[in-house]
Structure formats: C-alpha cells, structure tokens
Amino acid sequence: MKTVFAFDIGGTAVKFGLVAEDGRLLKQGEVPFERDLAFAALCEQLARLYEDTMAGSPADALAVAMPGFAAPDSGVVIDGGGNVPALRDGSITQALEQRLGLPAWFGNDGVAAALGEVRYGAGQRLNRFVLITIGTGVGGAVIIDGQPIIGRNGHPPELGAIVVGNDDAGEPLSLEARSSAPAMLQAYACQTDAAAVSVRQLFEQAEAGDAAAEAAIDATCRGIAQAAGALINALMLEAIVLGGGVSGAGEALTRRIRMLLPAYVWPSLAAKVDIRIAELGNTAGLLGVASLAFEGLAASTHARGAWQAAKS
Template sequence: MGKRVIGIDIGGTKILGGIVEEDGTLLKVKRVDTQAQKGKETILANLFRLIDDLIAEGSIDGIGVGSAGRIDHKRGVVVYATDNLPGWTGLALKDVLEDRYGVEVAVDNDVNAAVLGEMWLGAGRNYRNILMMTIGTGVGGAVVADGKLIRGSSWSAGEIGHMILYPEGKQCNCGRKGCLEQYISGTALYKQYNELSKNLKVNNARQVFELYKQRDEIAAKVIGDFVRWLSISIMSIKNILDPEVFIIGGGVIESKELWWDDWKALIGSNVNVVSAELGNKATMFGAAQLVL
C-alpha cells in the first residue's frame, strides 16, 4: 500500500485537514474553527484535535502543513505572522508536531502550498513557470520558476499583496501605505463600498457582489476599480516575472462571472490567466505533497 499522509491548511478562520494518498486520492476531510483570537495555545489545541481525529481513521506516514505567515520551510518555523494568528510568530511548528506524533512533518506558507497543490492536481499541471495569486481576506502570492517554488532569502517571495500600487496611499497593516492588498482584497472591496456609501453599510465582499448584480451604482464603481487595479498589478508582474500562467484563487474568484471577462479584456490575450481548480482544498493537497 502506498503512503498516506495528512495535509493541513491553517488560516485565521478555519483549520482544514485531510488524509491524502500518494496518488492524490482524498480519503477523509475534517474542519475545525481556528479560534485564533484566543491565542496560540488554543490554535494548537484545535490543530491537535483535528489531527487526532484523522489519525483515528488509520495510521499515517507524515503530516504536511500550509500555514498563513512567513515560514522558514527548512526548519518549519513561523518567522512572522500577522495578528490573524496571534502568538504564531516564532513557533517551531515542525518540531512541535514531530515531537507529538513521531512522524515526518513539513511546513510551508499556505499560498506556497496552494500552488504546489494546483501543480499536482489542478490548474498548474501543465506549467513550469507560474504566478499564483489568492484574493480573499487579504492578497497572497506564490512564484514557481522552471518548476521550482521560489521562497526568497527571507521566506517572503511572492508577497504581492504588499507591492505598492499607490505610493502614500491607504494605510496597510504591514506598516506601509498603498499596498495592493488595500485595493483588491475582499476586505478592501467592502471597505471601499462603505467609504462611498452614505447610507447602506456592508460587512463582506459577497454583499458588494450581490449589490452589483442589483445594478447598485456604488457597487459598480467598486467592482470597476477592482478590475482596473487587478489589471495594473497583473501587467506589472507579467513584465517582471513573465510566467506562463497566472492562477487566480481565493474567495473572490467565486464571483468571477461578474468581472472575469471585463478583466481579461483589459489585460489582453497575450496574458494567460486561469482560475484555480482545487478551491479551498488547494493548500491542503499542496501540504500533503510537501511531505510526500
């Protein structure tokens, strides 16, 4: 029988894990709330509970983890994480899990894991030069050159959410101003709507897209700006990295029928863009592939 490993995706809202065989067969999936606001010990307790539940299904050969934050994948250490995972910075996650479970553990950034998942089983199967962008609560990225994941000298390659779109623009939680994440993320979309609206307030990007369907003028401006800013960022990255394909994932892609065609028209036919195929399981599959 081939290897069976656990792949895990740790985010600020949920922890998703599954048992994956070496041919990509998914045997079992479990999800728990991260409860990140309660701090590192609670996050770890929830992670352990998920792994324990999966191991109860049968023996495993390893554990792969894709976590939000900047990850030193060689040591399996969280070099830096935002307040989305409080207390996570400095955590030697690989050592913690290997000591507890006695199997090989591999840890990497969640978007790095996601692009590995797409290369293995999804939209990146036929490409060796890839830029993956995830657009959700924030904006993440991962770079693959000649089939190799590029992590950078300080484990921060692909942090395209923090490239400067507008110098001295909106304040970002990274400490700088004008970062791309403050203009095209799901959070940015609903914040921009609330800034422009004098009456109606929304709580997430999904509501903005619903209002757009109803021909709301403010929502139309917000989505129009989103398409324009996304086009500018993609063309800038194209000129620097020249990937074969851009893979776009994250929660915002669920509303692609409302903006994708307009966006592709702006960037032109010489830029190859596709949507991610594995949905919210991309990081989980990629994490499994890390340890396989």
C-alpha cells in the same frame, strides 16, 4: 499507499484533510479560525481535528500551510503572518510532532497553493504563471518552468506588498490593502450606510445593479490587474491564476480583470496571457503542502536505505 494529514491555516478558516500520494483528497473539513487563540490552544485544536478525523487510523505524516515566512530550521513565523498571530509564538510543526508522534513538514500557504496547482491542477499545463491568492490577505507564488521561485533561505514572494497606487493620504497602497476581501468590503462600506456584507453577496449585488458594490469590486479588480500587468511584463507569463476565497466569484471576477488588464500590459504580451481561476479551489494549499511531506518521506526512506546499504 502513504497518506499525509494536511492543514491550511488562514485568517478566517482552518482547512484540513487527508491526502493520498496520487493527490486524492480522502477526507476533508473546515473550521472557523479563532484569531484570539493562544499558540498552545491552536496546537491542541489542530491535534484534535486530526484525532477526530482519523479515528485511530494514523496518517504517515503531517503538513501545515501557513501565511508568512517561517524560519526553515524551526517553523516559527518570523515575517508576515499578521492574520494568524499565534504562529509567531512557537513552532506549530514541532508541537504537532510531539503531540501526535508523526513527522511534520510546513510551507508558506501561497507557495503551497501554487504547488498544488502545478502538481494536480491548472499548473500542470503551464510553465510560467503566477498564482495570486485573494482572501483575508493577498499572497501567492511565481512558477517558472514548473518550480516556485523563492529566496535562498526559503522566503516566499510578497505579492501582496506590490504597490498599486496611493491611499487618500498619498501614501503607497499595497495590493493587499486594495484588493483583499476585507479591503473590498471596507470600500463598499465607505460608500454606503449598509452593514458590511460577504464578498459573495457583494458580487450578487453588483450583478443586480448596485453601483456601490460594482465600484468596490472594480477597485479590487483594478488593483489585481495592475499587479498582474507588472508581473506579466517582467516575466512574460502564460497565465495569471487566481485562488483564495475571492476567486469563488469565478467568471464575474476574471471577466472584469480581463477588461482592465490591457491598460497595464504590453500589447503583444497581453494577447498571449490567460486569466483563469485555480482548478483546485480552497484545496490547493492542502494538496501542495502535502506534496512537500510526501517528498520528505521519500527522502527519509532513501536516506535510511542508503545508510542500511552502507552498513551491510
């Protein structure tokens, strides 16, 4: 059985793991993302993670999920990806191919996470849904008839750019600016003299009766509900699937969004849509981008077989 070693590079952590063709995660780990790392240092870090994890037993290919839009022909991030600036300075997949001697594939992290859910998680039972990933940034993907909707050149949807209101200066406020993890913590800090806490602690404080924590979470959930409502109204979705680090709050998150959603959705559509947490959690991106590599390996094998048949 073929295996792919996958990386999922985010604004706060680099997740990695060895994925089997049937979707089993055979090995996995996570290290903090160092924002100040230069491109060459990031490449070396990823290569060493592979070498240390595999200990001389090579995978068949590599796969990298990353934020923003990477040029299809090079893998260099050319739009977005502000939380991982080093990816704009070179092709991470080309560098890893040269360093490790393995073929490498790449994809947008939100689209990869949605593919993971479609092929191995919550999306297996859904035809039309949107995955919204909420973490250091906000991303995700639109799935129609089991396939991600992307631009002709591979550009992923920019769900974090959906406008959900106005800021204090009257300027348009994006979903990412309102509902990402940093935005949630900043909203709390603006109401209190307390130091910023983790999102998990914020939910715990809200459950314990902290009004400022509850207000910060409510603002976040209202932004998600507003964006989700627009998508449901336009696309007649079966579900909104929530992923990313903030989705670790589970029912405490989905309960609030369910309560807010009817204000933004046509009633007959609201009655049919489900709000659920991604089944694969933080492994969705790894599994999804690995599936792209498996497809690439299969296509390469088919092409070699066709060439050999034509030659004989």
